[in-house]
Amino acid sequence: MNDGLLYKAQVRWLFHAHIKIKIPVFCDESLFDELFAVLEDVDKHYNSYSEGSFFDLINKNAGQFVEVDDETISLLRQLIYFSDLFDGEYDITVMPLVRLWGFYKDEEPRLPLKEEIKATKKRVNYKTIEIEGSKVRIAEGQEIITGSFMKSYAVDKLVQKMRKEGITDAIINAGGSTIKTLNNNIHPFWIVNVQNSLKKDDSLFKLEVSNACFSTSAQTKTFVEIGGKKYGHIxxxxxxxxxxxxxxxxISTNCFVGDIISTGLYNQTLDGFTEKMKLLSTQFDVSGFLMDKNNSIRFSDGFEKYIVQ
Known part of the structure; x- marks a missing residue:
């Protein structure tokens, strides 16, 4: 829905994704540089994939304490809280397992042995993250991966900047996995098309999203193929x-929260998803859906009200 409203957009490559920002046409063109600068700052200082970022330094000095800033400490405390909430099914130290399954490797992926999985799991434990004042230490052999939250965290900061600049009507599409809308009385919502990850050019449904974030994850886009079978990255x-x-x-009011939940609940059964969402909705303004391995879809309470088609 735009009722003839006019917008301008720019796309830039950040966080290993195409980030598209669309704002009203009357906004000054130079504003794009200011908006993307917010994302670039987060990418440079906090993305674990960025050379010299705080998380990169923590990873490269595993086993030793590293001096970090207040923002890194705040992020880690929030992430540990969510890991507790998900009983360890969400864990930012999962990177050794991700590498074991052949992601971020040049050689041909192979099916890990049970013994290898068992041994690698011992290095995956968010509870061994130590915070002492302004210093952080992870255990030797551990590695933090920020892919499940950093892009969305940056989008939340971008929205703060937009509101400060007086922008009340905009949409941010961060690689298709995070879509944040800003709306006002003139333009009360945006329509978000939810693509079917199993069929190209097919959509599951369309959502009416107003001042909210839609976070989505799918195993069919990022995977390794071993012996003719696809294994996803989550x-x-x-x-x-x-x-x-x-x-x-x-769907959430906060992208950071929504992205973490979309990862934390990805391993659930349909019934487990329903129960966990009920618990989470007592703390956060969230609703959503899960498609299981049999292609069955389950909606949480409150999600269907967003579906328009």
Missing amino acids: INPLTGYPSENKQIGI
Whole structure:
């Protein structure tokens, strides 16, 4: 829905994704540089994939304390809280398992042995993250991965900047996995198309989203193929194996929260998803859906009200 309203947009490559910002046409063109600068700052200082970032330094000095800033400490405390909330099914130290399954490797992926999975799981434990004042230490052999939250965290900061600049009507599409809308009385919502991860050019449904974030994860886009079978990148830290679920989508008021929940609940059964969402909705303004390995879809309470088609 735009009722003839005019917008301008720019796309830039950040966080290994195309980030598209669309704002009203009357906004000054130079504003794009200021908006993308917010994302670039987060990418440079906090993305674990960025050379010299705080998380990169923590990883490279595993086993030793590293001096970090207040923002890194705040982020880690929030992430540990969510890991507790998900009983360890969400764990930012899962990277050794991700690498074991052949992601971020040049050689041909192979099926890990049970013994390898068991041994690698011992290095995956968020509870061994130590915070002492302004210093952080992870255990030797551990590695933090920020992919499940950093892009969305940056989008939340971008929205703060937009509101400060007086922008009340905009949409941010961060690689398709995080879509944040800003709305006002003239333009009360945006329509978000939820693609079916199993069929190209097919959509599951369209959502009416107003001043909210839609976070989605799917195993069909990022995977390794071993012996003709595809294994997705979202790995259960407790079992050491990739989830067999197909797709998840979460609507939330906060992108950071929504993105973490979409990862934390990816390993759930349909019934487990329903129960966990009930618990989470007592703390956060969230609703969503899960498509399991059998292509069955389950909606949480309150999600269907967003569906328009």
